[in-house]
Amino acid sequence: MASDHTLVPVGDEEYVLLCDCPRCGAALELPLFAGVFRQSASAGQGGGGTSHVEPMSCMCLDDHPNRPHDRTGCGAYWTLTITSTP
Numbered sequence: 001m002a003s004d005h006t007l008v009p010v011g012d013e014e015y016v017l018l019c020d021c022p023r024c025g026a027a028l029e030l031p032l033f034a035g036v037f038r039q040s041a042s043a044g045q046g047g048g049g050t051s052h053v054e055p056m057s058c059m060c061l062d063d064h065p066n067r068p069h070d071r072t073g074c075g076a077y078w079t080l081t082i083t084s085t086p
């Protein structure tokens with residue numbers, strides 16, 4: 001499985017996660033606080049960078065057929081395993 005996301009540090013306590021929707025290919029941005037990695041680390045992972053599993057859903061604003069009008073995205077749901085770089 002290819003890792004197709006990018007983690008961009010924003011200051012000391014925040015990241016912006018950039019990835020493409022695997023279904024429709026829309027470019028998505030999601031703010032992530034650095035605390036999610038500390039929580040994962042305290043759950044018992046050891047050594048190196050800590051990883052965090054982020055549940056994702058497509059939030060694109062594209063006009064997809066069959067999509068209810070009050071929703072955004074193409075309906076795709078997936079998870080990203082994000083590894084912090086110490």
Ligand SMILES: [Zn+2]
Pocket residue numbers: 021024025026058060061062064073074
């Ligand atoms: Zn889309």
Ligand SMILES: [Zn+2]
Pocket residue numbers: 021022023024025026058059060073074075076
């Ligand atoms: Zn999508």
